[in-house]
Amino acid sequence: xxxxxxxxxxxxxxxxxxxxxxxxxxxxxxxxxxxxxxxxxxxxxxxxxxxxxxxxxxxxxxxxxxxxxxxxxxxxxxxxxxxxxxxxxxxxxxxxxxxxxxxxxxxxxxxxxxx
Amino acid sequence: xxxxxxxxxxxxxxxxxxxxxxxxxxxxxxxxxxxxxxxxxxxxxxxxxxxxxxxxxxxxxxxxxxxxxxxxxxxxxxxxxxxxxxxxxxxxxxxxxxxxxxxxxxxxxxxxxxxxxxxxxxxxxxxxxxxxxxxxxxxxx
Numbered sequence: 001x002x003x004x005x006x007x008x009x010x011x012x013x014x015x016x017x018x019x020x021x022x023x024x025x026x027x028x029x030x031x032x033x034x035x036x037x038x039x040x041x042x043x044x045x046x047x048x049x050x051x052x053x054x055x056x057x058x059x060x061x062x063x064x065x066x067x068x069x070x071x072x073x074x075x076x077x078x079x080x081x082x083x084x085x086x087x088x089x090x091x092x093x094x095x096x097x098x099x100x101x102x103x104x105x106x107x108x109x110x111x112x113x114x115x
Numbered sequence: 116x117x118x119x120x121x122x123x124x125x126x127x128x129x130x131x132x133x134x135x136x137x138x139x140x141x142x143x144x145x146x147x148x149x150x151x152x153x154x155x156x157x158x159x160x161x162x163x164x165x166x167x168x169x170x171x172x173x174x175x176x177x178x179x180x181x182x183x184x185x186x187x188x189x190x191x192x193x194x195x196x197x198x199x200x201x202x203x204x205x206x207x208x209x210x211x212x213x214x215x216x217x218x219x220x221x222x223x224x225x226x227x228x229x230x231x232x233x234x235x236x237x238x239x240x241x242x243x244x245x246x247x248x249x250x251x252x253x254x255x256x
Contacts, residue, residue, distance in 0.1 A: 032220060033220055033221075034220035035221050036223060036225065038229055039232075051220045053219055054133075054135075055134065055135060055167075055219065055220060058135040059163075062156075062163050063156075064152075064156065
C-alpha cells in the first residue's frame with residue numbers, strides 16, 4: 001500500500017515528508033508503549049500511536065520505520081517534525097482513534113501474513 | 116580497518132527529550148561505514164535502550180562505541196545507584212521506572228531484556244551506590 005493511501009483512508013493530514021507519499025509499505029504496528037515497539041517490531045514500516053514526544057520519532061528511526069500516524073488528532077511538536085524531516089519519516093495526524101485507525105488499515109490490506 | 120574506530124558520547128541525564136541522540140549518531144556512522152543493515156539495527160536498538168535507561172535511572176553517563184572489523188562493542192558507563200538485583204532486572208516486564216516515564220512510552224521493563232536480545236554478548240558490572248557499566252557486543256555478520 002502506498003503511504004498516500006494510508007492518509008486517504010484515515011482522513012489524515014500529512015505534516016512532513018510529502019515527497020515520500022508514493023513509497024510502498026507492507027505492514028504496521030499500533031502502540032503507545034515505545035518499549036514494546038522496540039521489543040516486538042520486525043519489519044513493520046508504519047507506526048500508529050497516540051503518544052507525542054521526540055522519542056516516538058527516534059524509536060521509529062531505530063526500527064527503520066518510514067511513516068508515523070498520530071491518532072486522536074494529536075499534533076507533534078515542531079521539534080518532532082524537524083527530527084522526522086531529518087530522517088525522511090512521513091508524519092500524519094488522523095482524527096480517528098487507535099482502534100479504528102488500525103482496523104481501517106488492516107481491513108484495507110495493510111498486513112503481512114506470517115509465512 | 117585494522118584498528119578499532121572509537122566514538123565517545125556524553126549522555127545528558129537531565130533531559131529525557133534528547134535521550135537517544137548518541138544512538139542516532141552511531142546509526143548514521145555505521146551506515147556510512149557500510150555495515151550490514153541487520154548489524155546496524157541490533158547495535159542501534161541495544162544502544163538506544165541503554166541510553167534511555169541511563170537517563171531514566173542513573174542521571175546520564177558515558178557511551179563508548181568501538182567498531183572493529185568483526186564486532187562492534189558498546190560500553191555504557193554510569194554513576195547511578197546500581198542495580199540491586201540483576202536477575203530480577205533482566206526479567207521482561209519488571210521495572211522500577213516511575214509513572215512519569217511510563218506516560219512517555221517507556222519503563223515497561225523491556226530495556227535490559229531487549230539489550231540482551233539484540234546483542235551477541237552482554238555483561239553487567241554493577242556496584243550499589245557507585246554505578247553500572249554495561250558492555251555489549253554485536254558480531255558483524
